Amino acid sequence: MTQMISGKDLARLHMDLHVPSLLADILRKNQSLSRNDDCSLRQAFLELSPLETLISLACCFQILVPHLEHEPDMVEPLLTQSNYILDDYAPHFMRRTFPVTQEWADFVTEDLETTGDFLSVISDAALGVHPAIADICDILNEQAFVKSLSHMPFPANHDNVIRFPIERRL
Helix, strand or coil: CCCCCCHHHHHHHHHHHCHHHHHHHHHHCCCCCCHHHHHHHHHHHHCCCHHHHHHHHHHHHHHHHHHHCCCHHHHHHHHHHHHHHHHHHHHHHHHCCCCCCHHHHHHHHHHHHHHHHHHHHHHHHCCCCCCCHHHHHHHHHHHHHHHHCCCCCCCCCHHHCCCCCCCCCC
């Protein structure tokens, strides 16, 4: 059974991962993406692992939703994807208990790819809605793609690793 995260946990994720808070600040300006904001957003991802990137992107989805109310067909799938990622991965991240299996790494990679696909669709739909959203979605999509190509680190000795079952929801 997957543990749901609370609103307090979500706020902690926004602060700990920095990207969601940065995105909210950029969108509050209600202007085109400045060169400084573009660089800041890209740099915020540099030190993030693939898992941290995935969770950050899920948090970003929730920040983007209010700006996409004109596209109600997009909001529900976006929130569903965000909730799925947060419910499945955030509790592990917050407790620092990561299943160390190739299956886990494959799930993270697949979910990064799916998230990137969502961002491509959002980018197209967001043109004209907010001056910066299309550019932001392009940056987030790029980060999802780059991190999906990264290898997740594993400890050298797998004999002492506790393997956790992972549920996949359809």
